[in-house]
Amino acid sequence: MTVNDDSFTNWKNREEIAESMIPLIGKLHRERDVTVLLHSRSLVNKSVVSILKTHRFARQIAGEELSVTETLPFLQALTALDLGPSQIDIGMLAATYKADDRGLSVEAFTAEAVAGATGANKIERGEGRDVVLYGFGRIGRLVARLLIEKAGSGNGLRLRAIVVRGGGDQDIVKRASLLRRDSIHGQFQGTITVDEANSTIFANGNAIKVIYANDPSEVDYTAYGIKNAILIDNTGxxxxxxxxxxxLRPGVDKVVLTAPGKGDVPNIVHGVNHDTVKPDEQILSCASCTTNAIVPPLKAMDDEYGVLRGHVETVHSFTNDQNLLDNYHKSERRGRSAPLNMVITETGAASAVAKALPDLKAKISGSSIRVPVPDVSIAILNLQLARETTREEVLDYLRDVSLTSPLRRQIDFITAPDAVSSDFIGSRHASIVDAGALKVEGDNAILYLWYDNEFGYSCQVIRVVQHVSGVEYPTFPAPAV
Known part of the structure; x- marks a missing residue:
């Protein structure tokens, strides 16, 4: 047998193993509200090839490829346990088991590692929480996709309605079409049908009422059977x-804004300050996509090295508030054609850092350039640290943060030398550290942070909504503090 034959046979064997994992992952998700992760990446509803690619990606961050032969035994062990709603990272289980020297079986080690989700410790599944989307633009449609994807057993977040201004002929059909197909993020994963007579979109079995209103005061959500809902305002x-x-109308209990809040509205970056939200707080903001991209790595660097001052320069994809062609715009430069120009503009991300990281004493300045790409941006974070360090030390530290810290859902890490912006479309992390671009000299560190300013930010919004709704389930093994 040739080397090529050996390689192909190995691939077919791994395909077979990955294929056997799919029904186990699906059953855990549907019946027990358990989301199976691999180094913070969900394996729910993933194809055979996607599962294998996710395992291979571990090579970039952990130094070696993770094999499905290593993770399958942990997945099988999970199916034998009496699990409650949770997120379980089989990549972390495999890594911590390898480092454990007690000689435990996979079954015993797994039971111990996820004990917080079993028996008397497990969370009982509730009735779920209604969610309303006010507005249905770029972020609204991506949040809708995520809510539908995460519906699981129906006991978590449930997208019940979308509120939009009245449109023209076939309005609901056109809105459903925009949900079904996206030029950047591709096809919706599932089926979408429309009941025009009842103003309802059915997406993977989820009935979503389309409510037409020009102002929030016009809507009584209880008339649609909606109660105690979290409303996500993505109009800005x-x-x-x-x-x-x-x-805050009948049927709505909390409001979450997908833009920076003003005044005393709390600006929340999940992973950094979400635990400061008071239970009785009814109004909060998820800050901006750029704030979510820079605050987690800024916190990580401040925790380890101390930050004396910093500047963030964001090279940002163009957005819907810019003009396609030169035309009047209330802002000074955004009236110039977005797909034809680099446009210097302002960013509030630097000033928003103080709201999310009040303990950070460093002054952070910021500026932004909009560029002719439709999605994915990069933030260049230039920091003066409180102590000198080396490039190797910072790389090792940030790699570890992305794998094992409480920020591992926010910070990703990539070593690919040929990565470009489009490679990060669909990333679920708030930001991705580009290892090859990192620069460190003495007490100065420059981080290059990619982020999908649409999808990655939408994932952060969903995490905040899960947290305030009480359906943010614990992750096992617990991240290192």
Whole structure:
């Protein structure tokens, strides 16, 4: 047998193993609200090839490829346990088991590692929480996709309605079409049908009522059977407490804004300050995509090295508030054609850092350039540290942060020398450290942080909504503190 034959046979064997994992992952998700992860990447509803690629990606961050032959035994062990709602990272299980020298069986080690999700410790599944989307633009449609994807057993977040201004002929059909197909993020994973007579979109069995209203005061959500809902305002029309309070109508309990909040509205970056949200807080903001991209690595660097001062330069994809061709715009430069120009503009991300990281004493300045790409941006974070270090030390530290820390869902790490912006479309992390571009000299560190300013940010929004709704399930093994 040739080397090529050996390689192909090995691939076919791994395909067979990955194929056997799919029904186990699906059953855990549907019946027990257990999301199976691999180094913080969900394996739910993934294809055979996607599962194998996710295992191979571990090579870039952990130094060696993770094999499905290593993780399958842990997945099989999980199916034998009485698990409650949780997120379980089989990549971390495999890594911590390899480092454990007690000689435990895979079954015994797994039971111990996820004990917090079993028996008397497990969370009982509730009725789920209603969610309403106010607005249905770029972020609204991606949040809708994520909510539908995460519906699972139906006991988590449930997208019940979308509120939009009245449109023209076949309005609901056109909105459903935009949900079904996206020029950047591809096809919706599933089926979508429309009931025009009842103004309802059915997406993977989820009935989503389309409500037409020009103002929040026009809607009584209880009339649609919606109660105790979390409303996600993705219009950005109202950004202070007074404006957002208009959404607190019958049937709505909390309001989450997908833009930086003004005044005393808490700006929340999940992974950094989400645990500061008071249980009785009804209005909060998820800050901006750029704030979510820079705050987690900024916190990580400050925790380890101390940050004395910094500057962030964001090279940002163009957005819907810019013009396709030169035309009037209330902002000074955004009236110039977005797909034809680099456009210097302002960013509030640097000033927003103080809201998310009040303990950070360093002054952070910022500026932004919009460039002719439709999605994925990069933040260049230039920091003066409180102590000198080396490039190797910072790389090892950030790699570890991306794998084992409480920020591992926010910070990703890539070593590929040929990575470019489009490679990060669909990333679920708030930011991705580009190892090859990192620069360190003495007490100065320059981090290059990629981020999908649409999808990655939408994932952060969903995490905040899960947290405030009480359906943010614990992750096992627990990340290192």
């Amino acid at each position: 029309k109202w950004r202070d407490r007074e404006g957002l309070s208009k959404h």
